[in-house]
Amino acid sequence: MDVQVKSKSKTSVWAELKRDRFLYLLVLPGVLYFLIFKYYPMWGIIIAFQDFSPYLGVWKSSWVGMEHFVRFFTNPSFYLLFRNTMMISLLNLIFFFPLPIILSLSMNEVSSKAFKRVIQSVVYLPHFLSWVIIAGITFLLLSQTNGIINLMLEFMGFPKIAFLTSENLFWGLLTGQNIWKETGWGTIIFLAAITGIDSQLYEAAKIDGASRIRQMWHVTLPGIRNVIIILLILRLGNIMDVGFEQVFLMANGAVANAADVFETYVYRNGIQQGQFSYTTAVGLFKSVIGLTLVVGANWLAKRFGEEGVY
Amino acid sequence: MRESLGDRLFNIINIILLVIIGLITLFPLYYVFVVSFTDPSEYIEKNGFVLFPEKWSLGSYEYLMSTSAFIRATGISAFLATVGTMLSLIVTSAFSFGLSRKRLRGRRIIMIMVLFTILFNPGIIPSYLLVRDVGLINSVWALIIPVLTSGWYVILMKSFFDSIPVELEEAAMIDGGNDLSIFFKIILPLSSASLAAFGLFYAVAYWNTFFSAVLYITDFTKVPLQIVLRNMLIDSDTAVGGASAMEMSSDKQLPTQTIKMAAVVISTLPILMVYPFLQKHFAKGVLLGSVKG
Numbered sequence: 001m002d003v004q005v006k007s008k009s010k011t012s013v014w015a016e017l018k019r020d021r022f023l024y025l026l027v028l029p030g031v032l033y034f035l036i037f038k039y040y041p042m043w044g045i046i047i048a049f050q051d052f053s054p055y056l057g058v059w060k061s062s063w064v065g066m067e068h069f070v071r072f073f074t075n076p077s078f079y080l081l082f083r084n085t086m087m088i089s090l091l092n093l094i095f096f097f098p099l100p101i102i103l104s105l106s107m108n109e110v111s112s113k114a115f116k117r118v119i120q121s122v123v124y125l126p127h128f129l130s131w132v133i134i135a136g137i138t139f140l141l142l143s144q145t146n147g148i149i150n151l152m153l154e155f156m157g158f159p160k161i162a163f164l165t166s167e168n169l170f171w172g173l174l175t176g177q178n179i180w181k182e183t184g185w186g187t188i189i190f191l192a193a194i195t196g197i198d199s200q201l202y203e204a205a206k207i208d209g210a211s212r213i214r215q216m217w218h219v220t221l222p223g224i225r226n227v228i229i230i231l232l233i234l235r236l237g238n239i240m241d242v243g244f245e246q247v248f249l250m251a252n253g254a255v256a257n258a259a260d261v262f263e264t265y266v267y268r269n270g271i272q273q274g275q276f277s278y279t280t281a282v283g284l285f286k287s288v289i290g291l292t293l294v295v296g297a298n299w300l301a302k303r304f305g306e307e308g309v310y
Numbered sequence: 311m312r313e314s315l316g317d318r319l320f321n322i323i324n325i326i327l328l329v330i331i332g333l334i335t336l337f338p339l340y341y342v343f344v345v346s347f348t349d350p351s352e353y354i355e356k357n358g359f360v361l362f363p364e365k366w367s368l369g370s371y372e373y374l375m376s377t378s379a380f381i382r383a384t385g386i387s388a389f390l391a392t393v394g395t396m397l398s399l400i401v402t403s404a405f406s407f408g409l410s411r412k413r414l415r416g417r418r419i420i421m422i423m424v425l426f427t428i429l430f431n432p433g434i435i436p437s438y439l440l441v442r443d444v445g446l447i448n449s450v451w452a453l454i455i456p457v458l459t460s461g462w463y464v465i466l467m468k469s470f471f472d473s474i475p476v477e478l479e480e481a482a483m484i485d486g487g488n489d490l491s492i493f494f495k496i497i498l499p500l501s502s503a504s505l506a507a508f509g510l511f512y513a514v515a516y517w518n519t520f521f522s523a524v525l526y527i528t529d530f531t532k533v534p535l536q537i538v539l540r541n542m543l544i545d546s547d548t549a550v551g552g553a554s555a556m557e558m559s560s561d562k563q564l565p566t567q568t569i570k571m572a573a574v575v576i577s578t579l580p581i582l583m584v585y586p587f588l589q590k591h592f593a594k595g596v597l598l599g600s601v602k603g
Contacts, residue, residue, distance in 0.1 A: 019415055022489035030405025030459060031420065037456050038427040045329045045434030054439075101330065109324050121589060125339070128581045130518035132536045135340045136543035136574050140345065140567065146358030148341060155359075184335065188593050190566070212320045237429070245521050249540065263434065269527060270435045283433020291430045310425065 037063045048281035060234060061277075068281035077265065085173075085261045088247070089239040091175045099179060100186025101228060105216055107187060109196050123184025131245040134177055136252070139164065142173075165254035174246060189231070190224055197223035229306045237294025240286045337599065344371055346571035353568050355596070370572035377540055379530075386450060387535035390516040391580070394454040398512045399505060402467060407493055410471035411479075421468075428461040434525070441526055452453055453519050453528035453534065453563040463508055470504050471497070507591040514581060543570050 017024070050061040072078055101169040103123070106184055126134070141149050148265045150160040163169055201219045210218060244263040251259035262282060270279030298308045341361070345353065348360050349367035374380050409417050437456065446452035474497065482492045498505065522534040527533050 016413070020489065023408055023411060023414055026404040026409030026489060026493055027414065027420075029401045030408070033401060033405075034420075034423060034427060034456050034461075036321065037437070037458070038431075038461075039423075040384075041432040041436035041440050042430075045432050047436070047439075056369065106324055106328060109321070110328065111321075115325070115328075119328050121586075122335050124589070125585070126335060126513050128585070129578060130520060130536050131521055132518075132539045132543065133578060135572055136539065136570060137342055140571065141338055141362070146567070148358060149356070149363075151359045180335065182339070182352055183596060192593055198526075211314075212317055241455055248521075249544065266434050267487075267524075271438060276435050276439065279434040280433060283435055287430055287433055294429055 038191065043204055045280060045284050047277050048284050050277055052277040052280075054276070064277075071278065071283065072282055072285065077260070080257065081260055081262050081265055084258060085240060087171050088174055088242045088261065091171050092178055092242075093235060095175050096179050096183070097232070099183045101190055101224075103183055104187035104190035104194065105220060108191060108220065109212065109216075120184070120187075123187070125184070126181045127185035129181065131243075131249055134181055134246075135249040138173070138177060152162075165252065166248075167255050167258045170250070170255040170258040174242075174250060177246065177250075178243075189227060193224040193227040194220055226307055229301055230309055231298045233297040233301055233309050236297040237290055239293055241292045327574050336352070339406060340573045342574050345568055346575045350568045353566070357459055358567065367568075370566075370568040373410055373569055374572050374576065378408065380535075382531065383533055383535045383538040384577070386532065387519070387577075388451055388580075389519055390519055391513045394516040395509055395513040397454065398458055398516075402463050402508065403498065403501065403505065404493065405459065405595050406464050406467035407471050407497055409468045410474075411476070421465075423432065424461045424464050428465075438525055447526055448529045448532055450532065453522050454516070457515070457522065457542075464512070467504065467508065468502065503591050506588050510584065510591070511590045513554065513584070519597055539573055 047058060047061065047079045049063060049065060050058070050059065051064050052061045058147070086295055107116060107119060110119070129137075139147070141147050142151055144160055144162050144164065147163070149163075154160055161169075163173060167183075186309045197220065201223070202215055205219050205271070240262065242261050242263075242268070244261075247261050249263055253265065263286075266279040266283050296308070298310065302308045331492050344360060344363060345358075347366045347368070347370075348363040350369060352363060352365065352367075353360055409420060411417075441452050441456055446455065478496065479489075479492050482496055485559065487495070496574050518533050518536060520540065523534050523537050527537070
């Protein structure tokens with residue numbers, strides 16, 4: 001009896017697979033992609049615990065345990081990389097993160113649809129420009145010899161500022177670029193969340209005599225709290241990612257101490273100098289911290305009764 | 311209800327604020343545009359202070375159009391943006407559609423697998439070694455295949471497909487369709503707005519490809535546009551790593567500021583051209599199911 005039931009369910013699985021074969025065919029390329037290009041490299045992480053030699057391959061390279069990690073943590077550049085990464089991230093968190101929220105609150109208060117659409121088209125635009133272009137524009141504006149900002153400063157009788165080659169200004173420069181490029185784009189998600197707020201809440205607030213600013217504070221902001229928290233969690237999880245392209249493009253000899261971050265370090269020592277095992281260890285350290293931060297932030301958010309990311 | 315004085319003041323300040331933000335966003339773009347059309351001699355004479363050029367010139371554009379490296383790299387980027395986008399859209403939508411159908415076995419496991427790739431990535435080196443081992447170095451496919459789809463877009467698109475009722479498929483099944491024909495003939499046409507949004511995001515990403523080209527393309531005759539732009543825009547003596555500007559202008563002196571900005575304008579043009587047509591789909595693409603409540 002038991003055997004019969006089993007074999008019966010087995011044939012129906014086969015029948016199901018056969019019936020849905022085209023459905024599986026549709027999914028197949030995606031599954032293969034994720035297995036090969038996302039999961040196979042995860043297996044490649046084991047070279048962080050080896051003295052990997054491309055000639056011997058993963059199977060024959062010798063094991064060294066945590067040696068590369070120890071070497072990295074005792075290296076003076078570890079402190080520098082960690083500091084730079086955290087500072088760039090924190091500046092973005094403090095100065096960039098609130099701006100899309102403020103801008104979407106402000107855009108939401110505009111009654112003219114046409115004006116709102118024009119502003120949206122304008123502020124979304126920089127998001128689509130590449131970091132190479134942004135870097136080029138930055139040089140055009142801020143170069144010390146003929147950047148228009150410095151020319152204006154000079155014209156008004158102020159001294160010129162070495163925006164591009166000053167270590168003290170480098171982090172601020174990156175934050176500024178990020179604000180210009182992404183603030184507008186960041187409003188999309190908040191504006192959509194605002195649309196979902198029940199309009200009766202505004203009516204009630206108006207009857208209670210709330211001004212426009214008080215309505216923002218007591219109705220709109222609480223209404224988008226979920227979205228703010230979700231994005232904050234994601235941001236915290238990505239605190240170790242500062243955007244390789246931006247830093248790589250803006251770095252130069254004069255600001256090297258402020259500009260070296262984990263990924264530029266991995267690129268230089270790994271790709272350019274072939275220290276694959278050592279830099280895989282560096283990358284793994286960064287990824288594990290990142291994963292821990294997202295999981296931790298998500299757990300915290302849920303403890304405080306919010307929805308979280310997953 | 312009449313607007314109170316406070317509300318009117320609030321409106322005025324708010325609009326002024328938005329106009330200022332708009333101008334701050336536009337000014338750098340305006341300035342790039344102006345410089346690109348300025349006569350190089352006027353630019354040098356005024357040392358870059360050309361907010362309103364006296365004589366407009368197409369010289370910088372003519373120079374660029376005679377630069378073979380620039381033309382070739384633009385072609386490579388155009389290939390990436392068209393072929394890459396199409397492949398990415400097909401793979402992403404087919405995958406997401408399959409995941410959205412409850413009949414698919416193992417869909418939960420696959421979803422968790424996709425989600426995990428968003429939370430954790432193995433770093434640059436293991437991916438680099440994979441691309442190298444499969445022999446894609448210096449191939450244009452190294453810029454497409456490793457970024458064929460994205461976990462984020464799969465999750466967003468899946469929640470979009472979740473909203474398409476199964477009854478629609480069942481009706482088509484009865485009429486003798488199979489999953490393939492249903493997907494291509496019924497589902498995809500129904501999803502055109504979402505495809506437009508994701509298509510634009512993929513196309514922009516391919517057009518802006520820079521980092522993977524730094525990693526995977528060492529042969530200067532095979533680099534995409536952003537690499538050539540980098541070499542033009544960033545002075546070789548301040549740049550770190552990568553190919554130097556010497557390769558770009560081995561025959562001539564470093565490109566002048568006006569030529570650099572003409573290159574910026576040309577490479578931004580394709581984005582500006584599709585932008586108005588696709589803008590109305592942005593919000594949809596970003597938001598499909600990503601905001602709960």
